[in-house]
Amino acid sequence: MRTSILLHACCGPCSIEPVKYLCKEGFEPTICWTNPNIQPVAEHDKRLAVLQKWAREVAHVEVIVAGDDREAWEKFVAPNLMNRPQRCRACYALRLSEACRVAKERGFRYISTTLAVSPYQLFDTCHEVLDATAKKAGLISVWRDFRPYYSDSVTDSRALGMYRQNYCGCRFSVVEACVSRHELRDTRKTKKHVHV
Ligand code: SF4
Secondary structure, three states: OOEEEEEEEOOOHHHHHHHHHHHHOOEEEEEEEOOOOOOOHHHHHHHHHHHHHHHHHHHOOOEEEOOOOHHHHHHHOHHHOOOHHHHHHHHHHHHHHHHHHHHHHHOOOEEEEHHHHOOOOOHHHHHHHHHHHHHHHOOEEOOOOOHHHHHHHHHHHHHOOOOOOOOOOOHHHHHHHHHHHHHHHHHHHHHHHHHO
16 A cells, blocks of 8 residues: 655656655655746746646646745745845745645645755755645655656656756746856866867
8 A cells, every 4th residue: 555645846857756766665646736936927837738748648647736826926935036045945935835735635644846856956955945844734744865866857758758948947047047057068168178
């Protein structure tokens, strides 16, 4: 008999490995979508559609579409602007609180998140927030380091032809991802130059 768990999911590609490994551990995941951070709305809808298609056709996992409170995101998260540690903490808290609310409503005891697969997330911050929100809601936080499987998620999602976004979700992360890509490109160029 497997143990039911509510798994907050940020997108389809990031859900592949957590679902696989939680199932291997004896859990039976139900996915919860709550991501009012994703901008623009068309991008949000695209990521949700990709997740739902994969869950229905490949993983055979139920997806609960929970609240996406964009007003709350603008009020509590956006004012942190480019202060990424504070902004992401507030963003995780908003999304994981909603996931915990749904978990309580639906009678789950365990909760987890796919955010733990991405090396681009603030791992320790997200861990703290999940533990705190779960505790407050009377739930058990199932935090796992899925990051070693990130490259598998890239390979698997490409093989499935899934859309893969190149920024976390909010308008600030579009800028941050762009800067990181440029920095990486400059570093590579510099290294090439040194070796010539
Ligand atoms: S970078 Fe990602 S986690 Fe951080 S605030 Fe933006 S959408 Fe939320």
